[in-house]
Amino acid sequence: MRIALVLSTPLPACEGIGFYVWNLGLFLTQQGHEVHMITRRESMKPSYEQVERIHIWRPTFWRVYPLHVDFHGYFVEQTLDTIAKTYGLDLIHVHTPLVKIPNSPYPVVVTVHTPMKTDTASIPLRSMLGMLIRLQTPFSIRLEKRLLRQATQITTVATSVAQELSTYGVLPHEIAILGNGVDTTTFYPAPDPRMRFQQRYFLTVGRLAPRKGLEDLIVSAAALIKQYPAYRFLIVGQGPLAATLQKQITHYQLDDHVQLLGHIDDRIALANLYRGAWAYIHPAHYEGLPTALLEAMACGCPVVATAVSGALDVITPTNGILVQPHAPTHLTAAIQALIDQPDMADALGQQAGRTIKQHYSWSRIGQRYLAAYQQASQGVAA
Template sequence: MTTRSIKSLQIGMHWFPERAGGLDRMYYSLVGALPGAGVEVRGVVAGSPRVAEDTGGAINGFGPASQSLPLRLMAARRALRREIRRHRPDVISSHFALYTFPGLDVTRGIPQVSHFQGPWADESQVEGADSLGQRMKRYLEQSVYERSSRLIVLSNAFGQILTSRYGIPPERVRVVPGCVNVEQFNLPMSPADARLKLQLPQGRPIVLAVRRLVRRMGLEDLIDAVALLKKRVPDVLLLIAGKGRLEGELQRRIDEAGLSDNVKLLGFVPDAHLAALYRAATISVVPTVALEGFGLITVESLASGTPVLVTPVGGLPEAVAGLSQDLVLPSTGASAIADGLAAALRGALRLPDAEACYAYARENFDNAVIAKRVAQVYEEAIAERVH
């Protein structure tokens, strides 16, 4: 707990109830938990007037994310200037470089902490962005990170990206993992009850992947893995929850491999059903092939009592290794995923039970736990400015 209240201005991307995404979910969780750690929260995001209504005016939407980029940047700048004039904060907390950049002049003189959720420019390149767009994103990021006296990363893996690719001195970097409301995922129902509620088959082993349907998530490998796994576990059922531009391509891959009985694309699953879906699964899997800073879904799954297998990419091993090293696959690719899932589903791999998964998530990643750690970093940044 902090010794005095810290006034923070939290710059986010979108408001999670309006736009679903990992960064938005973490922002939403954190701003809800920070007051309990002695941090007053005000914030700005791309969003509608409903954001202010939902938060009693604490978080304000400066306009829809569908607006043109120049209009959004001007609106973000106006919102930041207004907030600083009315409620001058002790610390600026940047969760998204794009909306922080246009206000760098109006935030000058206030300690700044950046939450580094991933190399935005590099992620765009993986998804096929043009080189000019990538260079602009890198410039924006670099400008915001250089201004920050402290930078919070989700894992040591992303800390290394920040120091090697952006030239940020290691002494300014702090590792604080992502957070979830663990109780929200700890449903008072058995896996059988969850399957009944969601109309899922009771007798089949269910593998769950909750992912955006984009290139770096490794979903192509996962579908190919099920083709291999089906020979050993014929009744396996893979459920992929999420939406994205690869939906049509992934569905064709499923159909062409003759896996329509074994792989189902669920589309977007609302928050109200997500915890039940995790609980219904035998095991979750995160098959990422590039640029994964933490993998919030790993913690969501564990908080639901469901073990999760991850590829050895980015911060994924750090998220689960404290529970069991066996949850980290030896490599990416279809064969490694198929072997790992086969071992898990056939009992050859010892998986932590539901209570161990839940306890690990609660002790290490619950909102209240992470909010206290973030508050300590804010205090560091403020104290450095004072001295």
Template sequence: MNVAYFSNQFATNQGHGIARYARQLFKELNTYPDISITPVAAWSNHSDDKKKELIRQTGLRLMPWGRVGTSVSWTFLNWPPLERWMPEAIDVVHAVSLGYPISTNKPYVVTIHDLGPLTHPEFFSNTNPWVMKRCLQQAIRKADAFICVSQSSADELESYVDTQISERIHVVHEGIAPLFLEAPELTSINSLTEMPQPDIPYILTAGKISPRKNGARVIQAFSQLIDVIPHHLLLVGGDGWDMKEISNQIEGSEKLRKRIHLLGYVSDEQLHTLYSMASLYIHPSLYEGFGLPLLEAMASGCPVVTSNISSLPEIAGDAALLVDPYDVSAIAEAIHEVCTNKKLADQLRRYGRLRAKQFSWNACAEQITHIYRQVA
């Protein structure tokens, strides 16, 4: 079976989110000898040398019209079919995210990570919801199967559309990279200049700084505890569209300036080490399609506090403390409880490791290959 695996994120230099999903799933799908997976993208922002190396290693094919040309042709003309540009006969086309309304006459599978820009636009900036809406409308008409990364995303999809599609929806959880189940390389963080002193305990939160990640309330909760616990707070992730608000919060308090550290983007190896050394991973997100950082933290042996809404309870199970993400006092109370109660923290570490092991890319790929065979 030949599968055209369309993902622009696969061909970018990003390392998180959908890009991680696309690469990890691709790697696992390639272990099936009877299935040939060819990654396809409209464009790549890698340097020429890295682009050539990616093509050599993975067989990546770039569409000849580039980012804009491909989008315009498929969105407005529904032409030409993707399979026309493939070197071999294609049996299935898999859109790895809801990005472009792909033109194809082959059996068609679409992965839905979330519908956030359509259902929760207040949490997303610089998006083109009309493109996403157009893509979803096309998928509803043409897709033989929808892969939703959580039951929460599946429920959201069903409630959003006005067509009966439940028989085409398959919930397939993401997996966790083996790296996070291995012993961390402690020296990997030696190059991080914004770290606190080695003897100072810390709380970790990760993700691009944006309203959806709820960083402002994390800082408010931390400020309530700053004279109660000795911990520092580490923020990992790139600047988002509410970075100014976060910076103002920190700069407005001398105590916070001394106790909060902005690390920016870090490598997976560094993130794994940061998780493993943290007293707590705090993730009170207001909206998530899945919530992979929870599992990465759990696999790394870090206690987790997360939200009691969206997909997060589904992913966390009973291995994390769940809080109302809109209640600053509740967030502060949970942080205090984990950071001062060793018995609870150790219990969360044990439960977390067991929970993380239930999510594997091997199981994810096995379910997806079954879907391929169903629709082909």
């Protein structure tokens, strides 16, 4: 098949949805399919390039809010037309958020990672950024509803996301829950998993954004460091909350114990960080099914996660610990349990690795998408 994957996040990937689409594209090319990825134009990036047999297109993007998506949609339409005339095209696969697709003669598969209605509701109004995002929300929701109406096939990454789509008028039987995947050739357990207990750090990876619950993590770290001063917390990622989080770290006098490492491009280095962590902490207030959580589990890392969204699909009492969101004291208690009981932490980590290998490798998730593509193609033919 000749497949166009359309997304709004940068390539090369630097966050969850980008890695999701990139890994799916790699799987599809390995299976002999031709893949074109269309994203937004960025400065210093070529409008077209080919990387690992994947065609990457970056049509013009104007930041004219709130009409930026409509303007970009015009250039996406031109790009799709160029691809169809030059290479041929069988199917379009759109990944939310904030993507516009014109009426198309091709089957359209839409993957909803997080519905805009729920996503923006999780953003607090205490900053100018939060207020601007909330003001833009009605435009975003209308765009998302229109995209869902165009879809031949709707897929999501988590059960909770499928449930949230009911508020858009999408019926449960119209949605395929396909999950998220992990590159298990890069993210896999260490030969000796108990080596992790020598380095004494906890790891969190993700965009530094309000819904990630990172402020709760820092409050929890402040409480834990009083009792366990030899431990550190490492936070990997970039985003609008970086300065706020650094101020909070300084306020609690945690500069020697909590580090913001920024974005890490090197996936092998990131995998080694997961393998060396005492535990992976996922304090989110809202998520779809985050790639970083699955990567940590794939590396055999014990996890403490808030009981929200996609984490509920993956984490069980045998492979991780779920805690109430917005509750730093609960987070603190769970982390303390892993410090005090390394045997329990080791058992959880080993089962986490098995869970990902059995159910969330890209070979498994990719096959589910190929089945969805086949159904979408048959739907159009009918």
